[in-house]
Amino acid sequence: MNKKPHFIIQFVCISVVLAAILLQSFTHIVKMNPLKGFDKEEQPPVELSFKTYYDGSYQDYLTEHAKRNTGFREFFIRNYNQVAYSCFNKITNKNIVKGRDQELYLKMYLNEATGVTFKQHFADVDEAKAEAQKNVEETLRLIDTLHQHGKAFLFVFAPTKPAVYPDKLPSYYKNHLFDFSLEEYYIQLFKENHIPHIDFYHYFQDIRDTFPYPLYPRTGTHWSEATIPYVADSVLKKLAEITGYKLPSVHYIDDNLSTDYSVQDGELEASMNLLFPLNKPAIPRPVFELTDTVGTDKPNLLVVADSYFTQLRNSTFIEAFDAWEFWVYNRDVQSSNPQHQWKQLDQLLDADKVLDNADIVMAVFTAPMYYTYMFGFPQTAQNLFQNGEISEGAKLQAVIQMIKDNEDWMKAVEKQAEERGLTVEQNLRRNAIYVLEKKKQKGQ
Numbered sequence: 001m002n003k004k005p006h007f008i009i010q011f012v013c014i015s016v017v018l019a020a021i022l023l024q025s026f027t028h029i030v031k032m033n034p035l036k037g038f039d040k041e042e043q044p045p046v047e048l049s050f051k052t053y054y055d056g057s058y059q060d061y062l063t064e065h066a067k068r069n070t071g072f073r074e075f076f077i078r079n080y081n082q083v084a085y086s087c088f089n090k091i092t093n094k095n096i097v098k099g100r101d102q103e104l105y106l107k108m109y110l111n112e113a114t115g116v117t118f119k120q121h122f123a124d125v126d127e128a129k130a131e132a133q134k135n136v137e138e139t140l141r142l143i144d145t146l147h148q149h150g151k152a153f154l155f156v157f158a159p160t161k162p163a164v165y166p167d168k169l170p171s172y173y174k175n176h177l178f179d180f181s182l183e184e185y186y187i188q189l190f191k192e193n194h195i196p197h198i199d200f201y202h203y204f205q206d207i208r209d210t211f212p213y214p215l216y217p218r219t220g221t222h223w224s225e226a227t228i229p230y231v232a233d234s235v236l237k238k239l240a241e242i243t244g245y246k247l248p249s250v251h252y253i254d255d256n257l258s259t260d261y262s263v264q265d266g267e268l269e270a271s272m273n274l275l276f277p278l279n280k281p282a283i284p285r286p287v288f289e290l291t292d293t294v295g296t297d298k299p300n301l302l303v304v305a306d307s308y309f310t311q312l313r314n315s316t317f318i319e320a321f322d323a324w325e326f327w328v329y330n331r332d333v334q335s336s337n338p339q340h341q342w343k344q345l346d347q348l349l350d351a352d353k354v355l356d357n358a359d360i361v362m363a364v365f366t367a368p369m370y371y372t373y374m375f376g377f378p379q380t381a382q383n384l385f386q387n388g389e390i391s392e393g394a395k396l397q398a399v400i401q402m403i404k405d406n407e408d409w410m411k412a413v414e415k416q417a418e419e420r421g422l423t424v425e426q427n428l429r430r431n432a433i434y435v436l437e438k439k440k441q442k443g444q
Contacts, residue, residue, distance in 0.1 A: 024071025032074040037093065037271035075275075082275035096268050102278070103168040104268040105161060106221040110169070112368045113162040115178030121371045125180050132182065135373040136189045142378040143195065145385055146361055152243045155197040156235065156364040157187055158223065158308040159204045161216040163367065183367045196242045198234060213283055217261060219269035222308055225262050226255075226284040232317040239360060245299050248290035248320050255284040264311055290316055298322035299359035304330050304377045309364040325354050330375035345380075347398045352384040399432035 024030055046052050046061035053059075070076075084090040091098060095107045111117045122128040143153045162169060166177060183201055190197045204215050204223075213226040223231065233250035240247040259282050263270075269278050301321040303309055306329060312318070313326050313334065326334040333343045340348060348354065355361075361381075363374055403409050417427035 021071035025066075025069050028069075028071075030072070032072065035074055035077060035273050036267075037273065074273075078273050078275040081273050085272065085274060091272055093271050093273070096272060097170055097173070099170045099173075100168045101218070103165065103218055104221075105169065105173075106268065108368055109160045109162050109221065109366075110173050112160065113166070113169075113178065114173055114176045115180075117368055117371060118178060118180070118182065128180070128182055129185060132185055132189060132370075136186070136193055136195070138378045139195060139374075140193060142381055145382065149356070149385065151358060152239070152360050153196060154235075154239060154242060154360065154362045155190065155195060156305075156362065157183060157197060157199050157201045158306075158364055158366040159183075159201040160367045161221055163201060164204045164208055164215055181367075182370050186370055196238070198238050200231065200234075213255075217265040217280075217283060219261065219278060219280060220265045220267050222264050222267070222311060224283060225265050225311060226286060228311050228315055228317075229286050229288040232288075232312055232315060235312070235362075236317070236320055239362075243299065243360060245297065245359075246292075247299075248292045250317075251289050251291045253287040253289060256287050257282040258285050259283075260285075262311075288316065290319055300324065300357050301360050301362065302355060302358035303327065303362045303364065304374060305362075305364035306366060306369050308366050312364075321360075323357070325358070327377070330377045330380055347401050349398050349402070355381060355384045396429070396432050396436065399435050400428050403428060403431060 043061065043064065045065075046058050048058050052061075067073075081092050084092050089098075097105045097107055097110060099105055108117075118128065122131070139155075146153050162173070163181075163183075166174060169177075187197070187199050187201060189195075200223075204227075208215055211227075214224055215227055216222075217224045229250050229252050236247045236249065239245065259280050261269075261280065261283070262285060265283065266280075269280075298321055301318075301324040303313075303325065304327045309326060313324075318324055318336075321336075323336050325337070325340065327345055328334060331345055333340050333345055333348060335341050340354075345351060363377065365374065369375070403413060413427050413431055414424050416422075416431075417424045420427065422430075
């Protein structure tokens with residue numbers, strides 16, 4: 001009988017917790033910190049019908065929806081991840097590997113360093129070299145075309161963390177490093193063919209033991225924020241050398257040491273989704289500015305790159321240019337032009353004008369990206385110069401998307417489709433073709 005009050009208290013506590021979870025599931029009244037990293041978008045709702053019930057799609061939707069909307073889901077996941085990491089030294093994110101001295105590595109770069117990526121693309125080294133030679137010849141043709149249109153070209157070789165800190169790799173990866181570097185071979189070919197480039201790959205390896213701060217943060221995978229002023233200054237000096245433009249220099253103001261890391265310096269830790277932050281040393285979040293900018297004629301910059309350009313794009317480096325475009329993976333667009341920002345490249349009706357207006361074209365890539373060389377940018381550029389299009393039908397699709405993005409225009413298209421007995425998609429295409437024909441008549 002004495003134990004009865006304890007059971008009641010236990011029952012009430014459990015009921016309160018379950019009720020709180022249920023309330024949070026429906027209202028999300030408590031704002032939770034979103035989980036970081038890749039997450040698939042939730043599928044559109046599936047309506048209940050005989051078909052969806054008997055084929056199981058309705059039940060699958062309900063199950064997935066319940067998982068995603070469980071109250072305090074973010075807390076429970078972070079708590080599980082924390083226990084796995086703290087008690088069992090296990091990282092639940094399979095894309096992250098922990099090396100010596102708590103150094104975190106992204107699996108994609110480890111696969112490249114150990115030859116896994118190489119073996120997925122090539123049968124042997126000779127085949128890889130032949131492909132690289134072909135790509136370099138294509139690059140030379142691209143440079144010739146750019147020069148004919150009065151544009152300069154610069155290629156930036158960005159090193160990976162495993163290439164700079166192989167000694168901190170986990171034992172397995174350290175003992176299985178691949179004996180051929182595709183990046184080094186490209187650097188050799190670029191030197192032999194006198195292609196303008198900056199080799200940060202070897203430079204970072206040379207200075208890693210003398211640089212006062214880590215070249216790569218313990219909890220990130222891109223070059224650290226501490227390196228960005230030096231990278232920016234080197235790029236600006238090289239661009240001034242090959243273009244003749246009077247570009248500014250970088251003036252370093254302060255180290256600004258902090259344990260509050262920038263998004264990219266702490267991106268791998270964030271993707272681990274732990275309950276508590278990792279212990280981290282203070283590293284710079286440097287403060288720097290551009291000098292000698294008064295009276296300079298700023299060029300326009302077009303960058304095709306992977307994510308290694310992001311930190312430059314987010315710094316004062318970008319202020320050295322009058323207008324700029326960043327074609328991420330030759331697919332997504334970031335731009336000083338608000339109308340282009342966050343569009344996809346094949347949605348840009350004036351992509352040819354962007355290329356035509358650029359004074360400098362710069363490519364920035366790191367090792368895993370040489371297996372999909374510049375993501376087809378040389379061919380994209382040739383298409384834009386020759387046809388004014390990125391690919392066949394791209395402009396038509398761009399106009400269709402433009403119509404869909406305009407609510408009033410889309411309503412008019414739907415009404416017109418109903419009046420003429422057409423499907424909405426058929427009438428969308430008719431309207432897009434009409435717009436393009438009018439542009440051609442006006443010489444646009």
